[in-house]
Amino acid sequence: MKILVTGGAGFIGSNLVFTLAERGHKITVVDNLTSGNKKNLKNFKDRFIEDDVSKPAVIEELKKEKFDIIFHEAANTDTTFKNDEEMFRANVDGYKNILSIADISRSAVVYASSAATYGRGKSPMNEDQKPDPLNAYAVSKKMMDDITKEEIKRGTFPIIGLRYFNVYGPRESFKGKSSSMIYQLYLQMKAGKRPRIFKYGEQKRDFIYVKDVVSANIMAMEKTLKGESGIFNVGTARAESFNKLVQELNKNLGTNYNPEYFDNPYGFYQNVTEADMMLSEKNLGFRTEYDIEKGIADYVKYLINCG
Template sequence: MKILVTGGAGFIGSNLALELERRFASAAITILDDFLQGSTGNLEGFRGEIIKGGVEDEKLVESLKGKGFDFIYHLAAITDTTVSDEKRMMTVNVDGFKNILGIAGHEKASVIYASSAGVYGNGPAPMKETQKVSPLNAYSVSKVRMDEIALSLNQPRMIGLRYFNVYGPGESRKGKSASMIWQLACRMKTGSPPRIFKYGEQRRDLIHVSDVVQATIRAMEALDKDGPERNVSVNVGTGVATDFNRVIEILNSILGTDLKPEYFDNPYDFYQNHTQADTALAAKTLGFKARYSIEEGMRNYLTL
């Protein structure tokens, strides 16, 4: 089995590539990443091939045709949701996706690509795959566009995964784009009070990266089994939303601290106040249910 993982040096991609290698020892895994955000430090022990380059580089992507990929996991993207350069966002996230679909078409490879809960914006929660999308920033617009392209192609061997808010080992290199859990834990570990937007009631469906990796591999297995019936976008979340005040309570209990939140005004006009996945389609299509509750997932992550 030959597998391409784009964005494989990033947070989720590196966890995925290492787990694929662990589970499918004989698979040949190639990573394509431009290393702007990713790092070889995330890939310790990885035995496969690493190609450094951008998914928007048509020539480079073209040169991958003929490698015989069976599966393509497309995770490469600009992931900083505060980037407002729409042109750059579209070039990397959307044109890059089209280039990767070009390889998939040529190789007859199945595609699993990363979409995002960002597509739902401030739509009603729990968020269902069938509800109207409502992107609030350039990043989310790019993900909506990817979903539209995927559906319009009617390529049966493809699944888009709408990841909710992912946390866990490997995210520290994302810096300010890392999860709230990581941001808050960094401050609290140094004894500084956690800082959150007024008044901490914003809610997130926070999911441990190992659960996300399981769901992503399940997508490959689902395509393997019943390829012709798949061309869908599926939520990958826990189904539970946790507010930031509660995240701080859990952190205090894990870190043995008693730090009170400092509240400040949210500077963003467009901000998702509540993300929460409806998980029914993931259960049906992927047979997936998150293993970790927020308390267990955070404890596992922060006491490693």
């Protein structure tokens, strides 16, 4: 198939790109390299376009082609980003542009939504509960989901949105401060420092390994190609504490660091995220392969091998 992947030099996008390439698909990657990096696409053989899908010029070029499916991973994912207008331009306008391509070519679309839309909502978080976005990034993802619901009503082309919970794994290093807590704690501990976490490490997140996220995207692709649409959670249905992360990293690094606790400076913080995965299991057939123990073990092995 002919596939477009936006944000394909980024963390999740690049992992997805190589899985699709292994399956023999013809892939076009578009990435402006703001948080992605071409090093994530080392040995990628297909077409790469360095551009921003929130801007018209590249969209007009892409409209001349016919893609079977579009994976939209491009986004500003910095939850502390100060310019709300720019956040909405990058994320919401970029998504509208992608849908305009799909509208012309009748491409199926799979896009990255986020568990940030749930805010401080009750856990486990299910797809039907009222959104509670706490920052501009979360609002932008809610806006994308709202647009999706209207497009699904139109029924012009199939769309599936995937609400990622807390993703970690290979190829995230170029995200900088937006990289996962697991990666940032790993770097601290590998450098011989105590891991710094908010007091008192009891906050919980649904941490999902990127290999499972790629699997969810592939399953979503298969459903869209059958004409199915919807918005689904992508998590593990298990919330793990920050203290647990330190415990697992110690185990895999052969260290024995105690956390250094400090005050949480963020007023918009989600203290708990946990996915209700019933709808995803039922409609996508998605179940995770990696729990936190297996995921961190695999990831640490990868990081050590990469030097």
